[in-house]
Amino acid sequence: MTPDDLNSPDDVELRLRLSRLPRHNAPSRLMTKLRHEFVSPPWWQSWRTAFSWKPAGAFAAAVLVAALWLTYQKREKPKTIDFAPLLAAHMRTQSQTLVPDSDMTAADFSYQLASYEN
Amino acid sequence: MEDKVTDETIDYESLLQRCADKAYNFAYRLSGNDQDAQDLVQEAFARAFEHKDRYDPKRPFGAWVNRILYNVFLDGVRRYERKHSVSIDNALPSKNEQGTWADVLKGKDEDPMETVMRKEDETMLHEALQKLPVHYRTALILYDIEGLSYEDIVSIMSCPLGTVCSRIHKGRQLLKQALIQKNREVMA
Numbered sequence: 001m002t003p004d005d006l007n008s009p010d011d012v013e014l015r016l017r018l019s020r021l022p023r024h025n026a027p028s029r030l031m032t033k034l035r036h037e038f039v040s041p042p043w044w045q046s047w048r049t050a051f052s053w054k055p056a057g058a059f060a061a062a063v064l065v066a067a068l069w070l071t072y073q074k075r076e077k078p079k080t081i082d083f084a085p086l087l088a089a090h091m092r093t094q095s096q097t098l099v100p101d102s103d104m105t106a107a108d109f110s111y112q113l114a115s116y117e118n
Numbered sequence: 119m120e121d122k123v124t125d126e127t128i129d130y131e132s133l134l135q136r137c138a139d140k141a142y143n144f145a146y147r148l149s150g151n152d153q154d155a156q157d158l159v160q161e162a163f164a165r166a167f168e169h170k171d172r173y174d175p176k177r178p179f180g181a182w183v184n185r186i187l188y189n190v191f192l193d194g195v196r197r198y199e200r201k202h203s204v205s206i207d208n209a210l211p212s213k214n215e216q217g218t219w220a221d222v223l224k225g226k227d228e229d230p231m232e233t234v235m236r237k238e239d240e241t242m243l244h245e246a247l248q249k250l251p252v253h254y255r256t257a258l259i260l261y262d263i264e265g266l267s268y269e270d271i272v273s274i275m276s277c278p279l280g281t282v283c284s285r286i287h288k289g290r291q292l293l294k295q296a297l298i299q300k301n302r303e304v305m306a
Contacts, residue, residue: 001283003268006290014290018247018262021240026142030156034138037160038130038167 130167137180138163140264144184147259148191150248158194162187177273181266185274188256195252242304246296254289261286 094101103112141162145155166173166183173182247255260271271282
């Protein structure tokens with residue numbers, strides 16, 4: 001059978017009647033449901049698709065490791081001052097200074113300093 | 119040519135706007151009632167968007183959705199048949215045509231007698247259509263009601279052109295018989 005065999009007057013009349021049947025458009029609640037499902041998905045779904053979770057996850061893991069390491073480092077720092085290097089530095093300064101030690105601790109140090117300059 | 123998906127950035131909103139009404143009308147005429155039609159359309163779009171990689175951009179998107187819809191419907195009929203031992207060639211139980219407030223509250227005035235006659239004719243045609251076996255009904259809906267091309271119908275029904283033509287021809291014959299029978303029922 002070919003398309004040409006479908007054009008008898010009877011067929012044409014029936015076709016006309018069928019084509020006049022009212023068209024049923026998609027109800028608004030169905031369109032809302034379809035839009036909700038496919039056009040505007042819930043925020044967690046759009047996040048899942050829009051966000052690249054692999055690099056973000058790697059970055060978050062790196063930040064966490066760094067934070068933990070820094071916290072650990074802070075906790076490991078000694079809470080008392082080691083006097084030995086301080087004393088050594090003090091002795092070295094004293095030995096190299098041009099101002100005598102007695103003058104350095106004198107009350108009129110500024111006056112004496114001015115006298116050195118003169 | 120108007121409804122095509124060409125790349126990855128699919129505009130779901132415009133696809134829905136273009137194809138949802140046509141798909142719903144097809145589903146409504148196929149299933150015969152509003153609720154089943156809505157379920158069919160929703161299922162068809164869900165499958166279409168889920169398997170969008172299988173879509174051939176050379177073909178219209180609407181025809182592809184209608185093909186999925188038809189397959190979903192056939193699957194439902196086969197499940198029903200398996201469960202209730204009913205042949206696929208039997209008609210579905212007929213359901214009454216459902217109207218909306220938009221139908222009732224029309225803007226223009228019509229001759230009441232004419233309106234009643236037209237409504238009766240539509241209802242009779244719709245019910246007679248529901249009595250046809252699925253394949254014949256589908257061919258008639260796609261060709262005579264939806265006005266699709268033979269090419270699109272071949273693609274939707276997955277059968278050769280000759281088969282489509284003979285289904286349309288046989289479908290019309292069966293529809294005429296069903297209408298005569300309906301008329302007899304009304305007269306009796």
